[in-house]
Structures are given as structure tokens and as C-alpha cells.
Amino acid sequence: MISRIAGLGWVTPLGMGLDEVWTRIAAGDAAEIKTIANPETGRAHPYAPVPLKMVESVGRNPRMRRSSAISYFAVAAGLAALENAGLAITPETAAKTALVFAISSGGVIYTRKFYEQIVKQGANAASPLLFPETVYNAPASHLAAHLGINGASYTLVGDSSVGLAALKFGEQLLAMGNLDRVVVVGSEEMDWVLCEAYRDWRLTRPDPAGKSGALLAEGAAAVVLAREGSIDVPVIHPGVPFFRRSEAASAFDRAIAETLAGRSVDIVVGGANGTFVDRIERAGISAHCPDAECIFPKRALGEALGAGALMQVVTGALAMRHQGKTSALVSSIGFNQQASCALLQLPP
Amino acid sequence: MPVADFGALAENSLRMPASSTSKLCRVAITAAGVVSPLGHGMEETARSLREGRDCVAPVTRFDVSRTRCKTAGQIPPAGAELDQRLRALRLARFHPASISIIEAAWEVHAMDPFFQPELTVVGATGGGMSYGEAFYKAQVEKRRPRERAMWLANYLPQKAVLDAQEACGFRSPSQIIANACASGTNAVGHAFALVRSGTCRRVLCGGYDIISEMVFVGFDSLQASTPEKIRPFDKDRTGLALGEGAALLALEEWDSARERGASILAEITGYGISTDNHHLTQPHPSGIGPRRAMERALADARRTPAEIDYINAHGTATAFNDATEGVAIFEVFGSRAPVSSTKSMMGHALGAAGAIEAVFSVLALRDQFLPPNIHFREPDPALPLNVVANESRAARVRRVVSHSFGFGGANASIVLEEAAP
Numbered sequence: 001m002i003s004r005i006a007g008l009g010w011v012t013p014l015g016m017g018l019d020e021v022w023t024r025i026a027a028g029d030a031a032e033i034k035t036i037a038n039p040e041t042g043r044a045h046p047y048a049p050v051p052l053k054m055v056e057s058v059g060r061n062p063r064m065r066r067s068s069a070i071s072y073f074a075v076a077a078g079l080a081a082l083e084n085a086g087l088a089i090t091p092e093t094a095a096k097t098a099l100v101f102a103i104s105s106g107g108v109i110y111t112r113k114f115y116e117q118i119v120k121q122g123a124n125a126a127s128p129l130l131f132p133e134t135v136y137n138a139p140a141s142h143l144a145a146h147l148g149i150n151g152a153s154y155t156l157v158g159d160s161s162v163g164l165a166a167l168k169f170g171e172q173l174l175a176m177g178n179l180d181r182v183v184v185v186g187s188e189e190m191d192w193v194l195c196e197a198y199r200d201w202r203l204t205r206p207d208p209a210g211k212s213g214a215l216l217a218e219g220a221a222a223v224v225l226a227r228e229g230s231i232d233v234p235v236i237h238p239g240v241p242f243f244r245r246s247e248a249a250s251a252f253d254r255a256i257a258e259t260l261a262g263r264s265v266d267i268v269v270g271g272a273n274g275t276f277v278d279r280i281e282r283a284g285i286s287a288h289c290p291d292a293e294c295i296f297p298k299r300a301l302g303e304a305l306g307a308g309a310l311m312q313v314v315t316g317a318l319a320m321r322h323q324g325k326t327s328a329l330v331s332s333i334g335f336n337q338q339a340s341c342a343l344l345q346l347p348p
Numbered sequence: 349m350p351v352a353d354f355g356a357l358a359e360n361s362l363r364m365p366a367s368s369t370s371k372l373c374r375v376a377i378t379a380a381g382v383v384s385p386l387g388h389g390m391e392e393t394a395r396s397l398r399e400g401r402d403c404v405a406p407v408t409r410f411d412v413s414r415t416r417c418k419t420a421g422q423i424p425p426a427g428a429e430l431d432q433r434l435r436a437l438r439l440a441r442f443h444p445a446s447i448s449i450i451e452a453a454w455e456v457h458a459m460d461p462f463f464q465p466e467l468t469v470v471g472a473t474g475g476g477m478s479y480g481e482a483f484y485k486a487q488v489e490k491r492r493p494r495e496r497a498m499w500l501a502n503y504l505p506q507k508a509v510l511d512a513q514e515a516c517g518f519r520s521p522s523q524i525i526a527n528a529c530a531s532g533t534n535a536v537g538h539a540f541a542l543v544r545s546g547t548c549r550r551v552l553c554g555g556y557d558i559i560s561e562m563v564f565v566g567f568d569s570l571q572a573s574t575p576e577k578i579r580p581f582d583k584d585r586t587g588l589a590l591g592e593g594a595a596l597l598a599l600e601e602w603d604s605a606r607e608r609g610a611s612i613l614a615e616i617t618g619y620g621i622s623t624d625n626h627h628l629t630q631p632h633p634s635g636i637g638p639r640r641a642m643e644r645a646l647a648d649a650r651r652t653p654a655e656i657d658y659i660n661a662h663g664t665a666t667a668f669n670d671a672t673e674g675v676a677i678f679e680v681f682g683s684r685a686p687v688s689s690t691k692s693m694m695g696h697a698l699g700a701a702g703a704i705e706a707v708f709s710v711l712a713l714r715d716q717f718l719p720p721n722i723h724f725r726e727p728d729p730a731l732p733l734n735v736v737a738n739e740s741r742a743a744r745v746r747r748v749v750s751h752s753f754g755f756g757g758a759n760a761s762i763v764l765e766e767a768a769p
Contacts, residue, residue, distance in 0.1 A: 135756060
């Protein structure tokens with residue numbers, strides 16, 4: 001059984017419209033960079049935000065009243081992908097739909113706020129309203145409630161390759177279960193403490209104009225994986241783990257070789273983000289698909305961690321459509337877990 | 349230590365998932381490992397379960413002077429031999445979460461040294477949360493201690509899983525499920541489904557979670573945790589205590605395990621998952637969410653409620669959970685099947701709970717006994733259940749159902765059976 005892409009959606013720093021954002025990526029536009037400061041030290045960090053105004057309609061649902069930005073992005077992207085697939089969710093279709101959610105850092109804004117109360121005011125001042133939104137599966141829960149899904153809903157956590165792991169998980173559910181579709185969504189929000197952490201980890205750029213280091217970003221991406229759709233996904237690699245960064249190159253080389261299995265592709269949608277990933281990815285692409293056109297959407301959209309690899313999948317599908325190409329390879333090298341790839345093809 | 353056959357792993361890991369119409373395989377558990385407040389390893393755990401030990405004690409790891417609840421189930425210190433082995437791995441660079449899952453992985457590896465997973469599926473909710481807490485406190489205190497890099501590298505949930513893989517020479521892709529308190533059962537259930545469908549031949553699965561200040565205060569703020577003893581399904585239950593631990597199970601296609609001469613501890617035969625959209629933290633009072641998961645697991649196992657000999661309940665001892673779960677159990681199983689919540693002995697290990705309780709269920713099948721529900725004083729008249737009150741019982745145990753339910757409306761049930769040829 002081959003999984004197929006039936007619908008796409010995203011919420012990015014460049015906008016929400018599929019074609020609108022694709023046009024801006026293709027034109028070389030980049031997300032507006034803002035700074036977020038550590039209130040304790042004043043240290044500022046560049047990042048690419050998604051204006052909440054873009055997803056404010058989601059907040060009209062009473063369930064979302066106390067939710068954080070990550071849930072808004074997730075719900076908006078998931079609903080957009082279903083609309084793109086031409087699907088109206090009814091109790092009958094919901095019964096045949098599963099949800100797989102990808103996340104890397106999760107609800108960091110509420111997590112930091114909740115722990116701040118504990119540290120600064122004492123445990124007895126901690127708000128019970130914040131805590132439930134800190135769990136990793138809170139965004140998935142809100143989306144499931146929106147869609148009326150009462151069957152399978154999974155949240156996967158991992159490094160920035162987790163989007164492809166979620167796509168693989170969706171493929172597994174679709175093949176094993178009595179399902180018609182799986183909505184695969186990745187989402188991420190930013191907070192100063194997360195920016196501090198990645199900067200101390202030496203993975204992000206210290207100043208907005210810098211070229212070295214990732215630009216952390218917010219946003220979400222969603223793919224409706226189904227038995228019928230306009231783009232085949234014949235291979236989703238389950239990932240090759242690496243225990244230390246020095247093993248990442250060989251892990252990626254194996255992932256790309258096994259995914260392509262001798263095939264050539266028209267386009268590579270890379271995950272290059274200004275970190276050690278770039279060098280490894282460049283070497284892998286040069287070795288395995290030297291003639292492919294390369295697109296690096298993180299240069300435009302930033303590094304959205306749990307949403308990043310799925311944004312690449314959406315970019316790949318749009319690139320095939322807009323450029324009349326028949327195949328695309330999506331590559332993803334995470335920061336500390338695994339390297340993975342997925343192959344997109346037009347049906348024969 | 350066997351070295352992974354990367355050629356074979358590559359072939360298997362890229363195999364397309366089998367379609368739902370394919371022939372279903374039997375799924376054997378060939379090894380298991382566990383560490384929890386009840387002890388280190390399967391044998392100490394089995395003794396604690398039979399004795400009904402109360403392993404919930406005052407929290408010493410962080411300040412609890414301003415919380416209502418002051419107790420939790422905590423993993424006891426490791427013995428000298430284990431401690432020495434951990435030190436050889438440069439223990440200081442690992443988070444306690446890594447140490448717990450490494451210990452469980454070592455036990456799996458010792459029990460079945462030739463088991464090489466092609467996929468690892470683990471449930472977790474917090475990862476190395478206490479390192480995240482330390483990082484935040486350092487920001488507030490305007491300190492930049494040298495440990496920052498170590499905190500960051502070990503904070504994310506995938507790190508502990510990779511540490512366990514490396515400690516045992518496993519090198520497989522990993523899927524880390526974060527479905528709140530149902531994570532562990534979801535991980536075991538998904539791994540079971542992959543092996544049964546023929547998508548994978550061997551999967552390592554389980555869960556881990558370690559108590560952290562933030563999560564402890566979180567449950568306290570919700571008034572879900574109790575300053576008293578935890579009394580699941582009791583009329584006077586007042587809430588939960590947190591616990592911690594890790595458990596892993598080696599799942600393998602039955603014929604493959606038999607052919608290579610592996611011992612088979614038990615069989616998994618069914619898995620059910622459901623999502624309750626009622627509220628982020630509270631289940632629908634009708635028990636519809638848990639009931640769907642139970643019914644789907646039974647249907648998946650092709651078993652009737654009357655064929656179940658023991659129910660290892662989620663049983664957190666909160667008013668809401670036990671009322672909802674109790675109604676669901678009664679509606680599906682009636683009052684016949686013995687029920688206990690082993691959380692009464694060790695607290696609620698969140699993302700690890702389902703995996704730990706799957707191992708408890710394996711022990712109940714292996715040693716033919718029913719683990720007790722301790723601190724039980726008076727039945728709740730609204731929940732007419734056959735609770736295994738206070739003391740373990742010898743019993744003929746052929747089939748067990750284990751449940752987990754979590755925030756976000758995550759519900760999961762699995763069916764385990766004794767290893768009949």
C-alpha cells in the first residue's frame with residue numbers, strides 16, 4: 001500500500017496560503033525577524049514569529065480559550081489541510097480519521113510561565129489553569145476535539161526530524177487500521193527560554209543579520225495522508241539514529257541511500273538551517289542526487305523544529321506542482337536523534 | 349554483546365507496512381525489564397507486588413514545603429553491582445531518566461541477548477525535565493554554570509531512549525509517544541500492532557518518566573494529588589501520588605521467537621485506543637472514552653469480557669478517574685473480573701505507568717497471582733467492582749487487560765495472555 005498526500009496546510013511566518021507562501025519562498029523572500037529578550041538578563045534573541053492575528057479565528061472556539069499559540073497554529077494548519085483535501089469532517093469521516101502530531105519543544109510558553117510562578121512565588125501560587133496546557137499532547141487534543149476524532153490520536157516528540165517520524169507513523173496507521181486518512185500535523189511556538197537554550201547549545205545565530213546558526217521560528221504544517229491523493233509517498237524512511245553529532249553524516253548518508261535506492265529525483269527539499277546540518281546535507285545531496293534542484297525552505301521560514309520537516313514536505317509538494325516536476329526528496333537531519341528522508345512522486 | 353545486523357535492519361525498517369487485510373501474526377514478549385519504586389528488576393518487583401508493599405514516601409528531591417501533597421513513589425537506590433556498572437558509563441552525564449531506562453534495557457538484554465529491535469517505541473511525558481528546571485533557575489539567578497550544556501543535551505525526551513539503545517548496542521529508529529499518562533500503553537500497543545501486522549518482526553517498547561518539581565506541583569495545583577494515602581476505587585479516595593520508573597518489553601513475531609529458541613514470557617493479543625474530546629483534563633463522566641478503548645482491545649484480541657481473569661486498572665485514586673473508569677469497567681466486564689490498581693503501591697508513573705503495568709501484568713501471568721490494591725477500606729457503592737483488596741491472591745490467570753488514561757482524553761487498553769503454545 002502506498003500512502004498519498006490528499007491535502008496540505010501550513011501556518012508560517014510568511015503567511016498561511018499555500019500558493020502565497022510558495023511564491024514568496026520561490027522569490028527568495030525571508031520571514032521578518034523580530035527579537036525576544038530574556039527579561040532576567042536582557043539578552044535578546046532573533047526569531048521568526050507567526051503573528052497570532054493570522055490564526056485568531058481559531059480562538060473563537062470555547063475549547064481554545066486558554067490555549068497557547070502552539071495549539072492555535074496546530075488547529076489552523078490541520079483545518080487548512082482538510083479544507084485543501086476537500087474534506088468536510090462529519091462524525092462518519094471523523095471515525096475513519098486518525099491524528100498524528102509532531103512536536104519538539106511543545107508548549108514552552110505556558111511551561112515557562114507555570115514554572116516561573118513556582119520559582120518566584122512558591123508552589124502554592126502555581127496556576128491550575130496553566131498546567132494542563134503544558135502537556136505535549138495538548139495541541140493534538142484540541143485538534144482532535146475540533147475534528148471530533150474519537151479514535152487514534154498520537155503525539156510524537158523528538159528532534160527536528162520528528163515531522164518525518166510522524167509521517168512514517170501515519171503511514172503505519174493507515175496501512176494497519178481501518179482508516180481512510182491520517183492528519184499529520186507538526187507545530188511549534190517560541191519563548192525566550194527556548195531561544196536561550198538553543199543559543200547556549202550553540203545551534204542558533206546570536207544576531208539577526210548572522211548567517212551562522214539557525215533562526216528559530218514558529219508555525220505549523222499539516223499533511224492529510226490517505227489512500228487516494230494527488231502525490232504518492234512511496235518511501236518514508238523510519239530514521240537512522242545517531243548517538244553523537246560525529247555520527248550524523250553516516251546516518252544521513254544511509255537514510256538518503258536507502259530512500260532513493262538508486263532512483264533519481266528532480267528536487268531535493270533540504271533541511272539546511274545554518275548549523276552543522278548544512279555541511280552534512282550538502283555532502284549527501286552531492287553524492288546521491290547531484291543533478292537535483294535544491295530548495296532550502298528554512299532559509300525563508302526559519303527552523304520550526306517539530307513543524308520543520310512537515311513544512312519541507314508541504315514545500316516539496318508545492319514545488320512539484322508549480323514547477324511541473326515529478327519527484328522530490330525531503331531530507332531531515334535532526335539535532336540529536338536521527339536523520340531521515342521521504343520520497344514524493346507524482347502517480348504514474 | 350551482539351552487534352546489530354545493519355543490513356537486515358535496513359531491509360526490515362524500509363518494508364512498507366502490511367495492509368490490514370494481511371494475515372495477522374502472533375506477538376510474543378521474549379524479555380522485559382523494569383525499575384520502579386517497587387524495586388530494581390523483575391524479581392524484586394514480583395516480590396513487592398506479592399507482598400503488597402507501600403512504596404510511597406516523603407519527597408526528598410525538591411522542596412515540598414508549600415504543596416499539599418508531600419509524598420511520591422521514588423526509585424530506591426540501586427545495589428552496589430548496578431551502581432558500579434552505571435558508574436562505568438560515566439553516570440554523571442546522564443539524567444536519572446536515562447539511568448532508569450538504561451537499567452530496564454539492560455534487563456531486557458540480559459534476558460534475551462539475541463533480541464535486536466528494528467524499531468524502538470517508547471512513551472514518556474517529561475524527559476529530563478529537572479534539567480530544564482535547573483536551566484530556568486540559572487536564568488532567573490543570572491548564573492551561567494558549566495553544567496548548562498549537559499542540562500540541554502539531556503533534557504529532551506529522545507535522549508534517554510538513545511542512551512538506553514547505546515548502552516545495549518541497539519541501533520534502531522525510535523518513535524517517542526507523548527500521549528500523557530496513556531503514553532506507555534500506547535507505545536506497547538502500537539509496537540504490538542506493528543509486529544502483528546507483519547510490518548516489523550522485533551520491536552522494543554515501553555516507557556519511562558522521572559518525578560520533577562514542575563509536574564509534582566502541577567498535579568498538586570489541580571488538587572489531583574493527595575496528602576493522604578492513595579486509595580484507588582475506595583469510597584473515601586482523595587487523589588493520587590506521583591511515581592516514577594521505566595519498563596521495556598521485547599516484542600517479537602511468535603514463530604520467529606520460537607525458531608531462534610527464545611523464551612516467551614507472555615503474548616499480547618489486543619490493543620484499543622480512543623480519544624475523549626470532553627475536556628483537556630477531565631474524562632467524560634459517562635466513561636465512554638475508557639469504555640471504547642476496552643471494547644476495542646477485547647475485539648482486537650477476539651476475547652469476551654468473561655474470558656478476562658484480571659484487570660490492571662489505571663486507578664489513579666482521583667474522584668474523576670476512578671468514577672469514570674469504574675463505570676466503564678463495570679459496563680464492559682461486570683463485577684466478576686478481579687480489579688486492582690497497582691498505583692496504590694508505587695504512585696502514578698505517568699508516561700511510564702502503562703509500560704510498568706504491562707510488566708506487572710506479565711508477572712501476574714507468569715507467577716499466577718493477582719497484585720493487590722492496597723489501602724482499600726470501603727467499597728464505593730457507585731462502583732460495584734471485584735477489587736483485589738489489600739493482599740495479593742493466588743489465582744489462575746490466563747488473560748489480563750491493562751488500562752491507561754491521560755490528559756488530552758488519551759485512552760488505551762491492551763490484552764496480555766499467558767504463553768500458550
